[in-house]
Amino acid sequence: MAVSKMSKLTLIAQQGYSEQILSAVQGFQGVEIRNLFEQSVTNDWVEKYFNEVDPLPSQDALARVDHQLEQITHAIQFVEHHGSSREKGNHLKRQRATLRELEETFDEEAMLSELESIQELEQFFSEASSKQLSLQEQENLLQKWQSLDFLPKDYSLHSTKCFLGTVDASVWELFEQELKDRQIHREIIYSDDHIVNFVLLYLRAEQGEVQELTRQFSVTAFTYNRPYLPKAELTAIQRELLELVEEQKRLAQLIGQKKSVIENLETAEEVLLARKNRWLIHDRFIKDDKLFLLQGWIETESFKAFENFVSNAIGSENLYLEIEEPTNIEINEEIPTKLKNNAVVKPFEMLTEMYSLPKYHEVDPTPWFMPFYFVFFGMMVADAGYGALMLVATTIGLRTILPRGMERFMRFFQILAVPTIIWGLIYNSFFGFSLGYTPILSTSDDVISILILSIIFGVIQIFIGLGLAAKENIKAKNYLGAVSDGFAWQGIMVGAIVGGLGKMLMNSQPLFLIGVGLAVFSALLIVITPMFQSKSKIKGLAKGAYNLYGITSYIGDLVSYTRLMALGISGGSIAAAFNMLVGYMPPIARFSVGILLMLALHGLNIFLSLLSAYVHGARLQYVEFFGKFYEGGGRAFRPLKSEEKYVNIEQEK
Structure with missing residues (x-):
């Protein structure tokens, strides 16, 4: 019952085994990777022997994994929020598994195919929703003009003009009085506590006076260019809205059927989070076209188990492993506490x-x-x-x-x-x-x-x-x-x-x-x-x-x-x-x-x-x-492992 005794681990292998080794290290969950490019007394040999090796850039790979994770999160949220409630689906129940078991069940092509299918449904749903919103706006507008029983273009002749407009209800009486004084024909199409929609018929010679009045009373002109009367157009729009509602129901049912793949998507997310954690430490070890070398901290008593585990994964003849006691400098400045x-x-x-x-x-x-x-x-x-x-x-x-x-x-x-x-x-x-x-x-x-x-x-x-x-x-x-x-x-x-x-x-x-x-x-x-x-x-x-x-x-x-x-x-x-x-x-x-x-x-x-x-x-x-x-101030031991968002990852034996 104390602080675990730690040793410094050194692992050397051919470059081709690097990803297998990193996956094994992550599955073992007992090794913290050192940053070999961090300036310290104990890392002087890196500059001496590997001065031409730079930390590997991992931004492209990280960006790809992050993009896939964002897609999964968005897809799950979309399916949950817009899928039919009649369709059943379950989230991934928390379970215990090894990282190897999870990665063996992970099918990236199937995941990408499901994401593409959900994105296609989302596009259809978004287009239907946008169209519905546009039609509802048109419906709201035409409902206030449905009493218009003629087409304005039919009354705009060489001697007369037709004007459609909207004015604030509070000034309508004054505006109407001005129209009466000028003997301009007017007709109210719609009115409520806020606005009045009206039609004016007047001679072209009176156009200047009408323009002055509309400017004075802040009248908003309304242009109606549709081929049919507002009432007929409104009926067509309402029919189209009903068709869209049915289409959205159909899409909601199709989206709801995707709830059955939520568990698979969450399993994929767990695997991708593990991959992301591996990519995040790609700038801590040495890797060139031939050599792969990493160092880390491991519990001394766990070394034999780790050696057997990695040897079984890639073969003992394909790697070199050793541990050594930490130096006084490493104990004072670097070594973690477990x-x-x-x-x-x-x-x-x-x-x-x-x-x-x-x-x-x-x-x-x-x-x-x-x-x-x-x-x-x-x-x-x-x-x-x-x-x-x-x-x-x-x-x-x-x-x-x-x-x-x-x-x-x-x-x-x-x-x-x-x-x-x-x-x-x-x-x-x-x-x-x-x-x-x-x-x-x-x-x-x-x-x-x-x-x-x-x-x-x-x-x-x-x-x-x-x-x-x-x-x-x-x-x-x-x-x-x-x-x-x-x-x-x-x-x-x-x-x-x-x-x-x-x-x-x-x-x-x-x-x-x-x-x-x-x-x-x-x-x-x-x-x-x-x-x-x-x-x-x-x-x-x-x-x-x-x-x-x-x-x-x-x-x-x-x-x-x-x-x-x-x-x-x-x-x-x-x-x-x-x-x-x-x-x-x-x-x-x-x-x-x-x-x-x-x-x-x-x-x-x-x-x-x-x-x-x-x-x-x-x-x-x-x-x-x-x-x-007690003084404290120790640094926590942080081995390479997964996020365990949905699954408790067990240490592989």
């Missing part, structure tokens, strides 16, 4: 990742804080009913195949359901109800005992954190640092505990003096030790005195652990208050509205309790525990 823990501790790694991964040479804090987080979470939620509900929900959820992150999150809360149940039984709380026995600790009568227990847990965790600080300093051969940062502070804590027990509980003066003496001696070590580490004794003494002043922060750290008591009591009290509230309701309301109210209130309390326990439990680790020994 945590290695058992199945119980592994879900808690996400808390470490949220804070910061350890550096390669640093201790993994996950197995050290996991037992404390386990206890603290249960103590803060502390309801057997809530815990049982968590256990059932997460167990059911884990029976299905979930995305990796979701699966780890579910396992995390499945484990935390156990202490929640245990502490609920200790506090005798089941959805806020009493189970009918005397609790081991009562949240109403034993508040002080729970408070003391919370602080004891804090003392134990801080003590272990200081021990880890001493251990890390010893590993770094900083023995004085181990004393001043770890052992001396532990001595103060032990001395304070022994002195307190001797004075307050056992009434033993010798025990009290031993405790005080140990605490004073440890405090002196904190003050004096920096003097041996510094060239200037005065500066060292000042640093030591400042370090000793940090004892006030330890008091604050211990006070922080009282939240274990506060949150545990508050959550149970709120649940009991909800039960009491519903209990006061009349029987009819209690077993109708009361049930819904109980579900809503307890649902809210569960959410708030879990959120509080999750956040405050993490805070106790990050601030009070990690602050004693």
Whole structure:
């Protein structure tokens, strides 16, 4: 249970095997590819021996894959949104498979053919929709002119003219009065609260006056050049719209039939995403017309399995493989961190990742804080009913195949359901109800005992954190640092505990003096030790005195652990208050509205309790525990693998 030991892998083969090797590396999912063209001390040999080799351009291939991915996404969305609801289709159910299995089932020609077929249907559908929109606009326009019972061209003679126009309804009366004064014939074709459509008949000699009036009243001229009357044209348009509706129904049915290929398209998308990830690292290795050379990071214990796997893929005689220990420069600047823990501790790694991964040479804090987080979470939620509900929900959820992150999150809360149940039984709380026995600790009568227990847990965790600080300093051969940062502070804590027990509980003066003496001696070590580490004794003494002043922060750290008591009591009290509230309701309301109210209130309390326990439990680790020994700043191990958008890719054996 620590940071995995890593080795630097070197692989050399003929250029013709490069794609097979990359596919195998991706299927193995255990090798992070180094960038050989990145300027570093450990890559000097690249410039020396391969100065004429440039990183391979991959933009064209990447653009092609990206274009295909866009086509797939667009095609799926189009089929879902426009296909007939009568046609059935399913999305790809999350499953487990190896990359090789996926790529063997991938038929690029079939995929391109399906995409072309969907694009053709989309083109027909788009043309029908555009035509429908155009006809609807014409219909809306002609509906306001359908009362026109003559063709304007028939009334435009050498002595008379016909004018069709639209004016704002608010000025029609004034406009009409002006027309009356000039004895110009007018007829209203359509009117509403906003506009008036009209026809004017006038002598050509009056054209100037008409133009002036239309300009003055902002009249919009309407030109009607159709061969038939608006009513007849409208009938033809409506008939054509009905035909288009039928055509769209037919197209929707054809599009809906394409729902059956959504699963195949999503499988193809998973394969293309894997290919894209391979193309994204094409500028990290050396490849010319003869040679293929890559380097990467691999877990030392996985090398034999990787060697056998790649050898089986292309033949051991066709490649050269070796691993070597990382140099000090690589450890400090480049090597990635991969945590290695058992199945119980592994879900808690996400808390470490949220804070910061350890550096390669640093201790993994996950197995050290996991037992404390386990206890603290249960103590803060502390309801057997809530815990049982968590256990059932997460167990059911884990029976299905979930995305990796979701699966780890579910396992995390499945484990935390156990202490929640245990502490609920200790506090005798089941959805806020009493189970009918005397609790081991009562949240109403034993508040002080729970408070003391919370602080004891804090003392134990801080003590272990200081021990880890001493251990890390010893590993770094900083023995004085181990004393001043770890052992001396532990001595103060032990001395304070022994002195307190001797004075307050056992009434033993010798025990009290031993405790005080140990605490004073440890405090002196904190003050004096920096003097041996510094060239200037005065500066060292000042640093030591400042370090000793940090004892006030330890008091604050211990006070922080009282939240274990506060949150545990508050959550149970709120649940009991909800039960009491519903209990006061009349029987009819209690077993109708009361049930819904109980579900809503307890649902809210569960959410708030879990959120509080999750956040405050993490805070106790990050601030009070990690602050004693942990630095972090490691870089995550990122092996070449697929996106796992739809499929959980299993490591090939």
